[in-house]
Amino acid sequence: MTAFLQSTFNGLVSGAFYALLALGLAVIFGMLRVVNFAHGAFYMLGAFGAYVLLAEAGVPFWVALAVVPLALALLGMALERAFIHRLTRLDPLYNFLLTFGLTLILQDLVKLRYGVQSSPYEVPAGLRGSVDFGLFDFPTYRVFILGFAVAVCVGVWWALARTRVGMVVRAATERPELTRALGINVGRWITPVFGFGIALAGLAGVLAAPMRAVNPLMGADLIIVVFAVVVIGGLGSIFGSVAAGFGIGMVQAWAEAYLSAFPIVAQTIVFIVMAAVLLWRPAGLFGRAEAPA
Amino acid sequence: MVMRRTVGLVAAATATALVVAGCGGGGPQSDGDEKVTGGAIVLGVLNDQSGAYSELSGRNSVTAVELAIADFQAKYGDRAVTTDISVRSADHQNKPDLANSKAQEMYDRQGVDLILDVPTSSAALRVADVAQEKRRLYFNISAATTDLTGKSCNKYTFHYAYDTYMLANGTGRTTTEQVGRNWYILYPNYAFGQDMEKSFSAAIADAGGRVVGKDGAPFPNTSGDYSSYLLKAATLDPKPDVLGTMQAGAELVNVVKQYNEFALRDKGVGLAVGLMFITDIHSLTPAALAGTTYTDAWYWNFDQQNREFADRFQQETGTRPSFAHAANYSAATQYLEAVQAAGTDDADEIVAELEGKEVNDVFLRNGKIRAEDHRVIHDAYLAQVKPQSEVTEEWDYVRILDTIPAEEAFRAPSPDCTL
Numbered sequence: 001m002t003a004f005l006q007s008t009f010n011g012l013v014s015g016a017f018y019a020l021l022a023l024g025l026a027v028i029f030g031m032l033r034v035v036n037f038a039h040g041a042f043y044m045l046g047a048f049g050a051y052v053l054l055a056e057a058g059v060p061f062w063v064a065l066a067v068v069p070l071a072l073a074l075l076g077m078a079l080e081r082a083f084i085h086r087l088t089r090l091d092p093l094y095n096f097l098l099t100f101g102l103t104l105i106l107q108d109l110v111k112l113r114y115g116v117q118s119s120p121y122e123v124p125a126g127l128r129g130s131v132d133f134g135l136f137d138f139p140t141y142r143v144f145i146l147g148f149a150v151a152v153c154v155g156v157w158w159a160l161a162r163t164r165v166g167m168v169v170r171a172a173t174e175r176p177e178l179t180r181a182l183g184i185n186v187g188r189w190i191t192p193v194f195g196f197g198i199a200l201a202g203l204a205g206v207l208a209a210p211m212r213a214v215n216p217l218m219g220a221d222l223i224i225v226v227f228a229v230v231v232i233g234g235l236g237s238i239f240g241s242v243a244a245g246f247g248i249g250m251v252q253a254w255a256e257a258y259l260s261a262f263p264i265v266a267q268t269i270v271f272i273v274m275a276a277v278l279l280w281r282p283a284g285l286f287g288r289a290e291a292p293a
Numbered sequence: 294m295v296m297r298r299t300v301g302l303v304a305a306a307t308a309t310a311l312v313v314a315g316c317g318g319g320g321p322q323s324d325g326d327e328k329v330t331g332g333a334i335v336l337g338v339l340n341d342q343s344g345a346y347s348e349l350s351g352r353n354s355v356t357a358v359e360l361a362i363a364d365f366q367a368k369y370g371d372r373a374v375t376t377d378i379s380v381r382s383a384d385h386q387n388k389p390d391l392a393n394s395k396a397q398e399m400y401d402r403q404g405v406d407l408i409l410d411v412p413t414s415s416a417a418l419r420v421a422d423v424a425q426e427k428r429r430l431y432f433n434i435s436a437a438t439t440d441l442t443g444k445s446c447n448k449y450t451f452h453y454a455y456d457t458y459m460l461a462n463g464t465g466r467t468t469t470e471q472v473g474r475n476w477y478i479l480y481p482n483y484a485f486g487q488d489m490e491k492s493f494s495a496a497i498a499d500a501g502g503r504v505v506g507k508d509g510a511p512f513p514n515t516s517g518d519y520s521s522y523l524l525k526a527a528t529l530d531p532k533p534d535v536l537g538t539m540q541a542g543a544e545l546v547n548v549v550k551q552y553n554e555f556a557l558r559d560k561g562v563g564l565a566v567g568l569m570f571i572t573d574i575h576s577l578t579p580a581a582l583a584g585t586t587y588t589d590a591w592y593w594n595f596d597q598q599n600r601e602f603a604d605r606f607q608q609e610t611g612t613r614p615s616f617a618h619a620a621n622y623s624a625a626t627q628y629l630e631a632v633q634a635a636g637t638d639d640a641d642e643i644v645a646e647l648e649g650k651e652v653n654d655v656f657l658r659n660g661k662i663r664a665e666d667h668r669v670i671h672d673a674y675l676a677q678v679k680p681q682s683e684v685t686e687e688w689d690y691v692r693i694l695d696t697i698p699a700e701e702a703f704r705a706p707s708p709d710c711t712l
Contacts, residue, residue, distance in 0.1 A: 003528065010520040117348040117576040118546040123554065130556065139554040211554060212517045213546035217345075221515045249516075256521035260508045263482040267511030
């Protein structure tokens with residue numbers, strides 16, 4: 001039982017990263033119809049941002065947690081205005097290729113300056129040690145990540161459900177033409193929403209720095225799983241992306257804990273789940289099938 | 294057709310060399326009998342120059358080979374068999390197919406006499422095939438597989454710095470004897486990791502230890518999370534004394550960061566690492582790894598001779614050399630010495646010159662180039678990462694606990710190998 005709870009907890013922590021990244025992807029896809037392949041690169045920039053601030057300027061983790069996502073949001077908005085925006089009228093494949101190209105450029109720029117060897121980043125002083133839960137103890141930093149990610153997801157949900165901006169975003173995501181027809185200026189919100197999605201990726205990156213290897217390729221592997229998570233949750237479904245993020249994290253942890261005799265299962269479980277979900281519900285768990293024309 | 298083209302190329306290269314030699318007033322190669330092909334020796338460094346292994350070897354190994362050439366030229370001056378020695382390099386991106394085509398290009402089109410380095414076992418084996426087919430020399434440095442001197446061995450391939458047997462034998466045996474008998478082994482589930490797990494399990498059993506648990510983690514591990522395995526390690530019965538991780542590069546960094554997060558050392562589970570380079574310690578910081586034991590093929594601050602080389606290397610590159618850098622330097626040096634001694638760059642004559650040769654240089658201590666399987670054996674070292682408080686100089690992160698004599702450090706020639 002203890003072992004089960006522990007691995008569930010671990011799954012939720014991995015899931016927290018998936019959820020933050022998938023949420024950003026879902027918001028961006030919903031608003032812009034852009035599959036942002038560069039999301040993993042922004043996650044990596046988030047972690048590097050935290051590292052660079054600490055190593056070059058002595059800026060602590062807590063400040064980085066606020067500053068880095070903001071800076072990345074600005075960078076994201078600039079890129080959206082400069083490039084992505086120009087291609088949104090064309091086939092989605094163009095932006096897919098554009099963001100893939102951006103990924104390669106960002107990765108190589110970081111490589112050029114910092115090399116491929118991982119850069120050191122320690123758990124912030126206040127979050128070392130572990131918390132005793134009676135049955136088991138758990139690293140404090142992981143408890144913090146989980147709490148923080150859940151708070152962010154709830155905050156985003158609240159903003160979408162209760163604020164005017166949120167309503168516009170939801171309306172534009174689900175019925176873009178109708179929303180425009182009602183005289184709502186959707187275009188005004190596109191750039192900030194893109195920036196917001198990027199900020200979430202950056203935030204996940206900062207959170208990852210103390211527990212994951214900080215190197216230029218750290219986002220490249222992760223993003224593939226996150227795409228699978230988004231597909232499982234339902235493309236464009238905001239709730240689906242978060243639920244699938246946490247869910248996949250747990251499934252992966254259980255597979256590692258209980259199927260360790262078959263490492264190949266733990267390795268491919270995400271894609272097995274994805275294939276099963278697509279067969280059963282082609283639009284994903286929480287996605288809505290395209291209305292027939 | 295191919296034959297014709299090759300002949301044409303050789304003719305063109307020879308003509309060029311003659312013209313160049315003529316302009317320079319004649320070198321040792323202009324006296325008529327063509328001992329060195331085209332009058333020039335070309336060394337080719339084929340390795341990862343942009344990916345996961347580019348720091349531990351990469352471009353800095355090209356610099357190491359350049360240092361070897363400079364030293365050779367300074368030593369022999371006008372007596373050198375040729376003065377025209379150059380380096381070519383290429384990035385194989387750890388892809389076997391790319392390694393294969395780059396190796397062919399080096400031998401066929403760039404006139405490379407010797408290919409050096411080639412990390413990533415699968416890529417290394419493909420290059421060994423090319424070397425055999427083209428009858429040109431190949432010194433592998435950075436790949437770990439014992440197949441290079443086992444079932445895939447061939448006359449033109451030499452394996453230089455280390456292999457999975459050396460790592461397992463050093464770390465597995467000594468850690469069992471000195472730290473604890475019970476092991477939990479965590480390995481990346483692909484050829485290298487599986488090979489390492491088998492070698493370690495054998496070495497641990499030989500030393501009277503016991504593997505109480507082992508798990509193959511996904512490779513690549515996309516979640517970056519190892520907590521399931523780390524938690525399991527602490528709950529096994531009997532409790533393991535040592536966690537042996539076979540992960541490398543960024544995955545090793547993930548394992549170690551999370552090992553520290555779960556405070557396994559405080560719970561009595563020590564850490565042994567299958568394969569680690571000084572560059573890994575530098576990026577993880579010695580504090581994160583303090584007390585970890587591993588087997589090193591060479592350490593830059595082991596003695597004065599190593600340190601002098603490390604100082605020169607640092608002047609050129611800005612960092613201290615890993616064992617792969619030192620081994621590339623040594624391999625290039627030994628090849629050039631063999632060419633000088635044989636008076637030719639003919640591959641078969643160089644092989645004859647090298648086989649059975651006993652060598653001592655900055656990298657090879659009590660070194661011997663075995664004739665049976667072309668394994669280059671030498672002393673290896675059991676190293677332990679110092680606690681942060683004892684680190685007084687950047688890059689000086691380990692102390693050498695033990696020197697493993699060359700004959701014991703490597704396995705006996707494998708019956709699978711027929712040259």
